[in-house]
Amino acid sequence: MDNCQKISAVLADYGFNCIRSADNRNSTDLLVLHMPSGNMLPSLLKSRLTLAGKYGGKGLWMAFPFSEDRYLPGHDRLRDIVGERTPALENKSWQQDVLLSSSAPTTDLLEGIEPYRIPTVLANRGSWFDP
Numbered sequence: 001m002d003n004c005q006k007i008s009a010v011l012a013d014y015g016f017n018c019i020r021s022a023d024n025r026n027s028t029d030l031l032v033l034h035m036p037s038g039n040m041l042p043s044l045l046k047s048r049l050t051l052a053g054k055y056g057g058k059g060l061w062m063a064f065p066f067s068e069d070r071y072l073p074g075h076d077r078l079r080d081i082v083g084e085r086t087p088a089l090e091n092k093s094w095q096q097d098v099l100l101s102s103s104a105p106t107t108d109l110l111e112g113i114e115p116y117r118i119p120t121v122l123a124n125r126g127s128w129f130d131p
Contacts, residue, residue, distance in 0.1 A: 003045050004030060007063050007070050010118050027055060030063060032072070043072065049105055049113075051079050053098025066105060073116035081112040 008018035011032060019031040032041040043061040044050075049071075050062060060075045073081070082100065083089045085108045094100050105113070 003047060003063065003065060003070075006065070007045070007072070007118070010070060014119065027058065027060060032061065032063075041072070044075075046101075048101055048103040049078070049082075049109075050102075051075065051082060051094075051100040066103075066110070070118045071113055071116050072118055073113055078113065078116075082109065085109050085112045 004018070004020055007030070008016075011018055015035050017033045017035055019033065021028050021031060027044060028042040029045040030043040032043050033039070034041075041061045042059065043063045044055065046062055046064040049064055049066065055062075055075045056079065057076065061072055062075050062078055063070065063072050065071075079089070086106060088094060088100055088102070091100075102109075
């Protein structure tokens with residue numbers, strides 16, 4: 001089962017409908033729609049924690065796995081957490097290419113993104129929709 005199916009299956013249990021984008025319009029792979037509220041989260045499916053300058057300021061959400069868990073933070077909030085908890089945004093790759101990817105987040109970083117772990121995020125929906 002791929003990342004899209006796994007995230008969609010978990011979110012479905014909480015009233016979300018996930019629609020995969022066929023054309024990757026506006027950098028969106030997956031539209032996550034909360035059926036009761038009508039809130040829509042344009043999301044990117046990634047195989048690991050990923051940041052890119054081209055995604056900044058667009059209101060995008062990053063859907064990615066780590067270990068057995070799935071996460072769904074807003075891209076810009078994720079960038080802030082990475083900057084607060086690691087020196088990663090100071091590295092050459094980020095400064096030259098504005099790209100960062102990690103398959104092994106540090107313990108401190110995992111603590112920072114814990115509020116965006118599915119279903120943790122769903123238990124705290126009041127603030128979750130704020131990227």
